[in-house]
Amino acid sequence: MISIIFLCLIFYAAVPVLGLGLYEILCNEAKLVTDDCLDALRNNSTITSATNYRDLSKYILEKGLKRATSVHNYLIKVAKQYPNDPAIKQCSTDLYDSTVGAFINALSELDNDPDSAINFARAAGDGPAACEKAIEDEKAKSLAIKILNSEISVLSIVAFIAIEHLTHSGGL
Numbered sequence: 001m002i003s004i005i006f007l008c009l010i011f012y013a014a015v016p017v018l019g020l021g022l023y024e025i026l027c028n029e030a031k032l033v034t035d036d037c038l039d040a041l042r043n044n045s046t047i048t049s050a051t052n053y054r055d056l057s058k059y060i061l062e063k064g065l066k067r068a069t070s071v072h073n074y075l076i077k078v079a080k081q082y083p084n085d086p087a088i089k090q091c092s093t094d095l096y097d098s099t100v101g102a103f104i105n106a107l108s109e110l111d112n113d114p115d116s117a118i119n120f121a122r123a124a125g126d127g128p129a130a131c132e133k134a135i136e137d138e139k140a141k142s143l144a145i146k147i148l149n150s151e152i153s154v155l156s157i158v159a160f161i162a163i164e165h166l167t168h169s170g171g172l
Contacts, residue, residue: 022056023047029161036154053165057117058110060162064124064155065103071148072096075131078145091131091145099127099152106159114166121163125156 020028027037041047044063050056075092082088106120128149135142 021048022050022053026056026158026162026165030154030158033154033157036150037158040151040154041158053162054110057159057162057166058107060155060159061103061107061110061117061121064121064152064159065100065107067155068096068099068103068124068127068152071128071152072100074148075145087131087134088145090134091127095127095131095134097127099124099156102127102156103159106163110163110166114163118160118163118167121156121159124159125153128152128156 023041024038027034027041030037041060041063044059047056047059047063050059072092075088075096079085079088079092102120102124106117106124109117109120132142132146132149135145
């Protein structure tokens with residue numbers, strides 16, 4: 001019990017001492033995507049003002065769901081413009097259907113089963129990665145989609161890391 005209190009003090013004291021927000025600390029943990037993480041999160045006041053990993057996880061998952069839904073809708077429009085493109089069709093159906101569903105499931109499991117929420121947050125990144133692979137040969141159409149896939153992948157990664165803190169630090 002004393003060690004938990006000590007950890008609480010360390011985690012909460014670290015944020016003001018370093019002058020970093022919790023989301024910035026989280027982005028620094030996501031070493032390969034630190035800059036993309038900061039770009040994706042810094043303009044969201046609920047994310048930047050989060051003071052614990054439970055709230056931060058929730059806000060990132062909500063943003064991920066909102067953005068994944070938006071990308072899904074965009075891909076549906078692109079698929080209508082290019083009805084004979086199997087890669088775009090696959091991205092706009094199966095792949096982003098599963099991505100949106102994974103964010104929904106992660107949000108619904110966050111409080112009751114963080115381990116399942118971690119798995120769903122990780123799975124949310126599978127759709128953008130598979131979409132990217134499916135369109136990699138279509139350079140003319142892939143740039144905008146590549147950027148969107150990257151954003152959703154980053155949100156999946158940082159949601160995973162944030163939720164992981166819930167299971168390893170007792171929800172700090």
